[in-house]
Amino acid sequence: MLSKKTKYGLKALTFLAAQKDRVPVQIAEIAKQENISQKFLESILLTLKKNGFLGSKKGKGGGYYLLKEPEDILMTNVMRVLEGPIAMVPCVSLNFYEKCEDCPNEHKCSVNKLMLQIRDSTLQVYRNNTLADILK
């Protein structure tokens, strides 16, 4: 299952990408428009900012805004930050590889073999989609 964190994060990014200009949008407005708990959204936007997707401005007229154009924001990167590893098992993860402690030989493991294919096909989708693509 996709976590709410990821779902809300994607919706917020989409909302910001849909703005005409790059003027800051307040958390409260995004939360209201997208039906998201404001406090929860607050922490999500913070991690998106810390990972270089968003900029922010404090005080009156403040809020969050996209740092890059939607065409330049790859889903691969967004998903890794919001949802974590793309692979369903650590032993087929590119960025978070870990050996299975219960598996003597992962190249003979049927789970490994199947999940490797899933990782590749999933990755292909994420690499083919930018924020601009899912906005249209």
Next chain:
Amino acid sequence: MLSKKTKYGLKALTFLAAQKDRVPVQIAEIAKQENISQKFLESILLTLKKNGFLGSKKGKGGGYYLLKEPEDILMTNVMRVLEGPIAMVPCVSLNFYEKCEDCPNEHKCSVNKLMLQIRDSTLQVYRNNTLADILK
């Protein structure tokens, strides 16, 4: 993440498929060979039996065995039984569809659009793999 239930279930199916004949194999032996908690495996094999993948025999010389040939066991079916819905959000699920309560129009939803692609590519992999395929 793939649940241990699914991981163990796949390993058990693979183990049974690798047997020369279709003679019953005891839970204890599968658990030992695959490093799985025996009691946990017990419940997993039970659901695989209830869903038509395995047969069982009680008493001495008893155990579990495959009901079909590995070539005829599709990963799509196995994964749905062990892991549940293949889709990451209910609003793109074929077998477990549910409307998002927070989403006014799912055809304009960016999450829906992305997850629809993920569902399709994931399904394609599962449909292309039988138990025999991941055994080789």
Next chain:
DNA sequence: CTATTACCCTATTGATTTAATAGGATAAGC
């Protein structure tokens, strides 16, 4: 017929993760 074997079933627990809430600190602007 009886003891043994091994599957069958229910309930409970501990650990972890998820989603959300609370409350205040910090910085920007008028």
Next chain:
DNA sequence: GCTTATCCTATTAAATCAATAGGGTAATAG
């Protein structure tokens, strides 16, 4: 210096996961 809105930490309620406990039931061997 007051208001606005982000920033940050801690806590909690609920759900899920993985495993354990303990006994019931059916089949087989001798």
